Amino acid sequence: MTELKEIVRAVRQRFTKPVAVAKLFGLKIEHDGGSYVLTVCPVRAEKTGSLSLYVRSGTVKAHCHGCEWSGDALALLGALNGTESRFVETLADACDLVGMASEADELRGGKPAPRRAPIRQPEPEPEREYPPAADVAMLWSACIPVTEDDQISEMLRDRGIIPGDVARDGLAAALHELTHRSSVPSWAKFKGRLPSSRAWTSTGHRLILPVFDHAGAMRSVRAWLVNGDVSLPKRVPPSGHRASALVLANTRAQRWLRGDSSPSSVVVVEGEPDFLARAGRFPLETIIGIGSGSWTEGFAARVPYGAAVALMTHLDPAGDRYAEAIAKSVADRAQVTRWTLEEWEAA
Numbered sequence: 001m002t003e004l005k006e007i008v009r010a011v012r013q014r015f016t017k018p019v020a021v022a023k024l025f026g027l028k029i030e031h032d033g034g035s036y037v038l039t040v041c042p043v044r045a046e047k048t049g050s051l052s053l054y055v056r057s058g059t060v061k062a063h064c065h066g067c068e069w070s071g072d073a074l075a076l077l078g079a080l081n082g083t084e085s086r087f088v089e090t091l092a093d094a095c096d097l098v099g100m101a102s103e104a105d106e107l108r109g110g111k112p113a114p115r116r117a118p119i120r121q122p123e124p125e126p127e128r129e130y131p132p133a134a135d136v137a138m139l140w141s142a143c144i145p146v147t148e149d150d151q152i153s154e155m156l157r158d159r160g161i162i163p164g165d166v167a168r169d170g171l172a173a174a175l176h177e178l179t180h181r182s183s184v185p186s187w188a189k190f191k192g193r194l195p196s197s198r199a200w201t202s203t204g205h206r207l208i209l210p211v212f213d214h215a216g217a218m219r220s221v222r223a224w225l226v227n228g229d230v231s232l233p234k235r236v237p238p239s240g241h242r243a244s245a246l247v248l249a250n251t252r253a254q255r256w257l258r259g260d261s262s263p264s265s266v267v268v269v270e271g272e273p274d275f276l277a278r279a280g281r282f283p284l285e286t287i288i289g290i291g292s293g294s295w296t297e298g299f300a301a302r303v304p305y306g307a308a309v310a311l312m313t314h315l316d317p318a319g320d321r322y323a324e325a326i327a328k329s330v331a332d333r334a335q336v337t338r339w340t341l342e343e344w345e346a347a
Contacts, residue, residue, distance in 0.1 A: 007091060007103050008074070014098040015060045015073035018053035024097055025073075025080060036317040042079045043069045043233055050292035052318055065271075065292050065318050067233030084231065089114075130219040130246075131238045135185040136210075139221065142183035143173030143208050151226050152207050159273050165280030169251050172276065175206040175223075187238040188223070204228025205236055209272060211246035214298030216257030219246055222272065235272060245296045248272065248289030250279040256286050262304045266334075268295075270313040270322055278312070290322060300329035311338045 015021050018037040022029050031038035036054040041064040051064045053076075060073040071079070077097075078090040088107055095104035096113060104113065130136075145167040146152050152174045153163040166172050175184075179201055188200045200206060200223050207224035220243065225234045237243035247253075255261045263286040269275045275289025288299075303309060309330055313319035327336045 004088075004091075007095065007100070007107070010100065010103070011074065011091065011094045011098060012059040012072065016055060016058065018055065018060055021060045021073050021076075022053055025077060031321070038318070038321075041067060041069060042076065043067060050318075052316075054317065064233070067235055069233055128241050131185065131187050131221075131241045133217075133219070135187070136218060136220060138183060139175070139185055139188060139208065140173065140210060140218070142179050143175050146172055146174050146207070149174035149176070149206075155207070155224075155226055156276070159277070161273065161276045162280055165283075166276055169279065169283055170210075171248075171250060171279055172207055172209045172224075175201060175208050177201050177204075177206065185238075187241055189239050190232060190236050200236075202228075203232055205232075209248060209276075212249045212254060212257060213246055214257060214296060214302055216249070216254050216259070222248075224272070244293035245298070247294050247299065248275045248279075250283065250285075250287045252284070252286040253288045257299075257302055261286075263307065264304070265308040265310065266303060267310045267312065268326060270319055274312065290326075292318075295322065295326055295329070297329060300326070300333075303330045303334050305333045307334045309334045309336045311336060312340075313338070315340065 018035070019029065019032060022037045022039055027039040029037055029039055036052050039051050039053065041051040043064065051062055051069075053060055053062050055061070061070070062073070062076045063070045069079075074087075074090055074094055075084070077094055078084040078087070081090065081093055083090045083093065092104045092107040092113070095101070095107065146156065146163045147167045156163050156166060181199070184199055184201060190198055190200065190203045190205060204225050204227040205223035206226045209222045209224070210218045211220050211222055213219045220238055220241065223236050225232055249257060252261070252263065253266070256263050256266070265286065267278070267285050267287045269278050269287060269289050271291065272289060275287065279285075279287045279289070309326070311323045311326060313323045323338050327338075330336060
């Protein structure tokens with residue numbers, strides 16, 4: 001029998017074009033950037049596409065900017081087919097797709113290929129309104145400072161984030177594993193591809209970050225995986241509720257969004273980890289954090305005329321897309337500059 005690693009190498013050599021892989025897997029292409037494709041993540045239910053397909057080391061890779069799931073085309077196929085834990089089965093399916101029939105037959109030991117429904121993305125739950133404000137307040141009040149949770153504090157320090165800074169400014173809080181279920185709303189759960197829903201206290205999504213609308217109201221939360229099944233998404237929104245048009249915001253940014261201040265400069269940071277690190281270290285700056293679907297015209301309209309807007313988005317296709325959209329939306333009122341993390345800290 002052909003060595004497994006040789007089959008893997010041969011399959012990966014056939015997955016070299018993001019558009020071709022997306023079409024082969026039956027993925028809806030939401031944006032074709034040439035060197036990358038944006039589509040809907042198969043690991044979690046979502047309406048706005050946040051999964052990028054791109055080429056690295058000669059083969060297609062995938063990364064979700066919403067839940068941080070990553071993998072190559074084979075891992076993506078496994079997620080779509082539900083065979084993530086059965087690599088040989090996933091590899092055989094891939095061989096079928098790329099015309100390596102004899103290798104697929106070898107991998108299956110001569111057995112016929114299992115019947116499967118056509119590859120398709122999971123249907124997302126219908127997007128509804130934000131979670132009830134009372135539920136959001138209840139969950140937040142049930143949390144404790146991150147400095148009082150050793151696991152969360154260690155995770156933050158490993159990412160270069162100082163727990164004391166996070167606790168000082170209320171940028172995030174900890175949900176204890178033993179928090180009474182009466183304090184955990186029904187939407188504080190992860191469903192995704194699991195056969196049944198499980199509460200965040202059970203899945204380990206216990207680091208809770210508040211998110212705000214363009215009027216500065218806390219409308220929802222985001223939950224980070226702290227301890228639990230590492231195959232689950234690292235970050236999730238409330239199940240079955242709207243998650244778009246919300247941003248992370250430090251204390252000064254919340255005051256700005258509420259209309260209580262008019263800052264001369266606003267810093268926009270892509271990604272939750274970078275937001276926590278920057279907002280914790282620079283509490284006197286007006287800082288918001290964005291992700292897929294966060295920025296809207298409502299936020300653009302809040303930017304004071306003549307203000308300076310510093311964009312700290314990643315130097316990748318998704319970061320370029322965010323930067324372009326934000327710059328365009330405030331072009332008539334603000335001076336926009338794009339910084340790398342190192343440039344901003346040195347300025």
